[in-house]
Amino acid sequence: MTTSEPSLPRENFLNCDYSIRSWLLTTDHKRIGLLFLVSITLFFVLGSAYAGLIRTELLTPRGDVVSPQNYNKLFTMHGLIMVFFFLIPSIPAVLGNFLIPMMIGARDVAFPRLNLASWYVFSIGGVFTIITAVSGGVDTGWTFYTPYSSIYSNTSVMTMAVGVFITGFSSIFTGLNFIVTIHKMRAQGLTWFRLPLFVWAIYATSIIMVLGTPVIAITLSLVGLERLFHIGIFDPALGGDPLLFQHLFWFYSHPAVYIMILPSMGVVSEIIACFSRNRIFGYKVVAFSSLAIAVVGFLVWGHHMFVSGQSAFAGLIFSFLSFLVAIPSAIKVFNWTATLYKGSISYDTPMLYALGFIGLFTIGGLTGLFLATMGMDVHVHDTYFVIAHFHYIMVGGAIMGFMGGMHFWWPKITGRCYPESWGKLSALVIFIGFNLTFFPQFILGYLGMPRRYHTYPAEFQVLNVMSSAGASILGVGYMLPVFYLFWSLRNGPIASANPWLAKGLEWLTPSPPPTDNFEQTPVVTEEAYAYRPEETASG
Amino acid sequence: MDESHAIVAHQFDDAGQQRESALLGMWVFLATEIMFFGGLFAGYTAYRFQYAEGFAAASHHLDMLLGAINTAVLLTSSLTMALAVHSAQVGKKPAHIVGWLILTMLFGCAFLGIKVIEYHDKFVHHLVPGASFAWEGALARQAQMFYYLYFAMTGLHAIHMLAGVAVVLVIAIQAARGRYTPQYHNPLEITGLYWHFVDIVWIFLFPLLYLIA
Numbered sequence: 001m002t003t004s005e006p007s008l009p010r011e012n013f014l015n016c017d018y019s020i021r022s023w024l025l026t027t028d029h030k031r032i033g034l035l036f037l038v039s040i041t042l043f044f045v046l047g048s049a050y051a052g053l054i055r056t057e058l059l060t061p062r063g064d065v066v067s068p069q070n071y072n073k074l075f076t077m078h079g080l081i082m083v084f085f086f087l088i089p090s091i092p093a094v095l096g097n098f099l100i101p102m103m104i105g106a107r108d109v110a111f112p113r114l115n116l117a118s119w120y121v122f123s124i125g126g127v128f129t130i131i132t133a134v135s136g137g138v139d140t141g142w143t144f145y146t147p148y149s150s151i152y153s154n155t156s157v158m159t160m161a162v163g164v165f166i167t168g169f170s171s172i173f174t175g176l177n178f179i180v181t182i183h184k185m186r187a188q189g190l191t192w193f194r195l196p197l198f199v200w201a202i203y204a205t206s207i208i209m210v211l212g213t214p215v216i217a218i219t220l221s222l223v224g225l226e227r228l229f230h231i232g233i234f235d236p237a238l239g240g241d242p243l244l245f246q247h248l249f250w251f252y253s254h255p256a257v258y259i260m261i262l263p264s265m266g267v268v269s270e271i272i273a274c275f276s277r278n279r280i281f282g283y284k285v286v287a288f289s290s291l292a293i294a295v296v297g298f299l300v301w302g303h304h305m306f307v308s309g310q311s312a313f314a315g316l317i318f319s320f321l322s323f324l325v326a327i328p329s330a331i332k333v334f335n336w337t338a339t340l341y342k343g344s345i346s347y348d349t350p351m352l353y354a355l356g357f358i359g360l361f362t363i364g365g366l367t368g369l370f371l372a373t374m375g376m377d378v379h380v381h382d383t384y385f386v387i388a389h390f391h392y393i394m395v396g397g398a399i400m401g402f403m404g405g406m407h408f409w410w411p412k413i414t415g416r417c418y419p420e421s422w423g424k425l426s427a428l429v430i431f432i433g434f435n436l437t438f439f440p441q442f443i444l445g446y447l448g449m450p451r452r453y454h455t456y457p458a459e460f461q462v463l464n465v466m467s468s469a470g471a472s473i474l475g476v477g478y479m480l481p482v483f484y485l486f487w488s489l490r491n492g493p494i495a496s497a498n499p500w501l502a503k504g505l506e507w508l509t510p511s512p513p514p515t516d517n518f519e520q521t522p523v524v525t526e527e528a529y530a531y532r533p534e535e536t537a538s539g
Numbered sequence: 540m541d542e543s544h545a546i547v548a549h550q551f552d553d554a555g556q557q558r559e560s561a562l563l564g565m566w567v568f569l570a571t572e573i574m575f576f577g578g579l580f581a582g583y584t585a586y587r588f589q590y591a592e593g594f595a596a597a598s599h600h601l602d603m604l605l606g607a608i609n610t611a612v613l614l615t616s617s618l619t620m621a622l623a624v625h626s627a628q629v630g631k632k633p634a635h636i637v638g639w640l641i642l643t644m645l646f647g648c649a650f651l652g653i654k655v656i657e658y659h660d661k662f663v664h665h666l667v668p669g670a671s672f673a674w675e676g677a678l679a680r681q682a683q684m685f686y687y688l689y690f691a692m693t694g695l696h697a698i699h700m701l702a703g704v705a706v707v708l709v710i711a712i713q714a715a716r717g718r719y720t721p722q723y724h725n726p727l728e729i730t731g732l733y734w735h736f737v738d739i740v741w742i743f744l745f746p747l748l749y750l751i752a
Contacts, residue, residue: 109550233586233684
């Protein structure tokens, strides 16, 4: 990493005002992004603690750490917190907020106050979650399946449902803001096909946020009515159908997986291009594949219900559509690989994360095809095979992308470089820990170990111990960046405006950027990723 | 925002960009609203097919006349709303804009008042789902499902009406202060969009709930 002469930056968005009030009332998209970073980091720690307890319980075949009901609460709270309070807001609300206006050469998002409201709404939802956790948690599974959630569970279902409901609006506000910002506030000369692919990915994500989130909001409201007043449309005793709940729930919650993975794909596109000094191979196809994932992703929800009593014909259609959504995902993987070809590759920390993403996402995606196959799904449904599959997507994919992006843009955000060797070490530890945690779970699931049980037959112990050991390595891997990134805030070398020599408007402005982002509004005259200007003329 | 002249917020380059952003933002929000109502419409569709007979029988107990009057009231309120926006666009005096907005609110309140009469009638006749629900004859469960959806859908709609009236009140106060000119009336215009959307939702609810045979 090249650094400029160490000179303390002049006035920027971080040092313009140090008061707490200036942070809590800020409408600066960069500060709001950092508010989100603090919030979601806290929830990540909380969600990880639940995961740690789960893996501790599963060290032995007997249930000797927690009671069965408490175990149910552990995996429920782990899922709810990680999905709704970490993964969904992670890249969009942190890196998206910070970067989207800068990448398109704008001073801020279209609706800065709505942006701040989004953080407050998130925080209120978060408070409900904390109250739920303190009052004993929820045991329905993160999926809130009826009639268990609406009639039988005697845990704090309503508090948690209200928390998820409220947080949903945070997602909607963020998505709405990005859509309008990307449409209306691009700098002069920045046409759609000159946009960085991160912007395309966030745009596609925003569409899902805006169209999907309201459906889970109304669904949870109906669960609430059923639970509080014993009236509703999901309870068979009232003439309702629990399967309808599953349809409505997964109509949001499957696309929600793409809310988690698409932004990571955007980050990986930026990193791969920068660290192979190449244009992204097939830029337009990669851009449109994000939109294709968003659109087709809305049509695959039924693959969660192959064994729920859905008709076989519906299952067949959903199986086919689920295979279809693999195509744009595969296109991305192939095109990133093609981008590496004949590139000048350097293995800095962000690149290690991006390469890790490609490998792990490929495994997660391919095992998704196993699950989209109806016959295979009947065999491994609700087993650890499913757990391993979606953790390869959500942790191996989404979080690797988030970590890669945090390292890539850390100098831009803070004006300081992190210690590169520690960065590489943590990327390696996370990669090893992750695989040791979740690869054995594929085998466990295939052998028939069901999810959501706190005991298991003795012959599964070796693999479970491997998984728990991996989880502790993974935990160390995640703790390292917290320490050295924090350390770098004061002690890291001062970063230049463009330490990676990367392309993109955000690198034209000083690190950290001034409050209005650019001293002069940029005018764009070239396509994205013009790392080799002599070649782009023909392309 | 500095109220005297800086109508264009700092993040925008000019008033045109600001107006387009405001309009697009509201359209995107309305897309969200469609999906929000969409969950209930999906539930309605599922049970309408499953319980066709019970739904038809239950629907007969709704007051078609009151429903029709309410439809007319709401359509008229959309007209007055459109006239309020138009008045701002052509630069009429604030009193004009405020007048149309007050009429819009009155129609909105009239709609809600008639809705209260209808709800009260259902309450008296034990047609509110729950323990007190009473239904003569067969298909009681189907009828209860219909009334559940009736209350959920019209209730959600009524909440949107309430919010609409409140927002129009705020906009009317701003208009009275002379805040809206032909150059700048974005809040008024997007409130109009919202009002028309809530109107259109009712246009779907009325036949789906009142007019099934």
